[in-house]
Amino acid sequence: MKKDRILLVAAxxxxxxxxxGKKGGMPNFGDNEFPxxxxxxxxxxxxxxxxxxxxxxxxxxxxxxxxGFITRVYVQEGQSVGAGQMLFALDDGPSQAQVRQAQAAVxxxxxxxxxAKLTYDNSQKLFESSVIGNYELQTAKNTYESAQxxxxxxxxxxxxxxEALSFCYVKSPASGIIGSLPYKVGTLVSPSVQPALxxxxxxxxxxxxxxxxxxxxxxxxxxxxxxxxxxAEFPEVKLQLADGTIFNQAGHVSKVSGVIDAxxxxxxxxxxxxxxxxxxxxxxxxxxxxxxxxxxSIVIPQQCVMEVQNKYFVYVLGAKNKVKYTEITVAPHNDGxxxxxxSGLKVGDKYVTNGLTKLxxxxxxxxxxxxxxxxxxxxxxKLGENQSSxxxxxxxxx
Numbered sequence: 001m002k003k004d005r006i007l008l009v010a011a012x013x014x015x016x017x018x019x020x021g022k023k024g025g026m027p028n029f030g031d032n033e034f035p036x037x038x039x040x041x042x043x044x045x046x047x048x049x050x051x052x053x054x055x056x057x058x059x060x061x062x063x064x065x066x067x068g069f070i071t072r073v074y075v076q077e078g079q080s081v082g083a084g085q086m087l088f089a090l091d092d093g094p095s096q097a098q099v100r101q102a103q104a105a106v107x108x109x110x111x112x113x114x115x116a117k118l119t120y121d122n123s124q125k126l127f128e129s130s131v132i133g134n135y136e137l138q139t140a141k142n143t144y145e146s147a148q149x150x151x152x153x154x155x156x157x158x159x160x161x162x163e164a165l166s167f168c169y170v171k172s173p174a175s176g177i178i179g180s181l182p183y184k185v186g187t188l189v190s191p192s193v194q195p196a197l198x199x200x201x202x203x204x205x206x207x208x209x210x211x212x213x214x215x216x217x218x219x220x221x222x223x224x225x226x227x228x229x230x231x232a233e234f235p236e237v238k239l240q241l242a243d244g245t246i247f248n249q250a251g252h253v254s255k256v257s258g259v260i261d262a263x264x265x266x267x268x269x270x271x272x273x274x275x276x277x278x279x280x281x282x283x284x285x286x287x288x289x290x291x292x293x294x295x296x297s298i299v300i301p302q303q304c305v306m307e308v309q310n311k312y313f314v315y316v317l318g319a320k321n322k323v324k325y326t327e328i329t330v331a332p333h334n335d336g337x338x339x340x341x342x343s344g345l346k347v348g349d350k351y352v353t354n355g356l357t358k359l360x361x362x363x364x365x366x367x368x369x370x371x372x373x374x375x376x377x378x379x380x381x382k383l384g385e386n387q388s389s390x391x392x393x394x395x396x397x398x
Contacts, residue, residue, distance in 0.1 A: 035373035056201030
């Protein structure tokens with residue numbers, strides 16, 4: 001009796017295995033039955049993604065025009081600012097002194113001009129009365145003109161001093177969002193300081209940089225007739241963010257580099273995305289998704305294809321129901337679930353859809369339809385569930 005129970009347990013285990021107990025495997029139906037599908041044509045919505053870098057449409061590095069200690073920081077990181085808004089103040093003591101000195105020089109030069117003018121006017125009257133000669137009159141005139149030149153020079157120095165004073169107050173040249181603030185009050189900075197005081201990014205519209213393979217770009221240009229037409233006909237693109245979500249605004253390709261990167265063989269492209277909610281930040285990363293529709297193409301599921309050393313193979317049903325291990329080529333663009341076959345299959349061919357690992361070249365099979373296959377899988381799973389039921393298994397052990 002004990003021996004009979006052991007044999008019964010072994011038989012039950014064998015039955016479970018034969019009914020597809022292993023997940024993802026093809027149940028053993030017997031008689032070499034494999035599902036076969038006929039090749040047809042259909043339309044496929046495909047997409048290709050490219051790594052991308054996000055930048056503001058205008059990223060302006062803010063640097064001081066003079067050397068000095070920071071005395072005040074007027075903004076905070078992430079703050080929105082307008083063009084001309086005050087950002088930083090540097091120590092303006094020396095510049096204020098230069099302005100006062102230049103102003104004093106202007107006052108002195110203006111007084112000299114007034115004195116020289118009085119002298120020249122008086123000399124003209126004396127000359128008209130023949131009291132002095134032409135030499136004295138010309139000398140007075142030259143003195144007056146020299147005083148005027150000195151005044152103009154002093155005024156230019158005053159303007160330069162005031163401009164130098166304005167350099168102590170760093171203002172935003174454009175509207176945007178304040179980036180990081182690496183320097184605090186009391187830090188000595190200069191025009192060559194690294195990194196910059198901050199960056200002002202115009203985030204109302206974002207530019208997303210990505211690269212496309214040269215062959216893809218050539219294909220687009222040939223299809224559209226020119227690169228200009230290719231850009232105009234380029235479909236709307238999507239932006240996949242770093243967390244895997246899709247940005248809620250569509251983008252448009254606006255620029256294409258005229259130079260191919262010799263190191264990568266790629267062409268740099270820029271797509272613009274509106275950013276009304278300010279969700280996108282300059283310096284972020286993501287992926288550009290470009291949609292593509294394949295019309296009247298041979299489309300087969302990727303699960304029907306075996307990939308070996310970057311080559312793709314399917315089992316094609318031939319004469320006398322023998323399968324042939326056949327190489328195919330597929331389009332580089334796919335949706336992650338299907339391949340668009342460009343060669344190796346033609347309409348009317350039949351290929352095996354499941355159980356590829358159990359096949360070999362020239363193996364004879366019994367073809368069934370995918371519907372028959374699904375029905376048999378469901379029956380096998382149902383039988384396996386019934387056989388593995390604890391109550392029935394317990395009854396069988398008795």
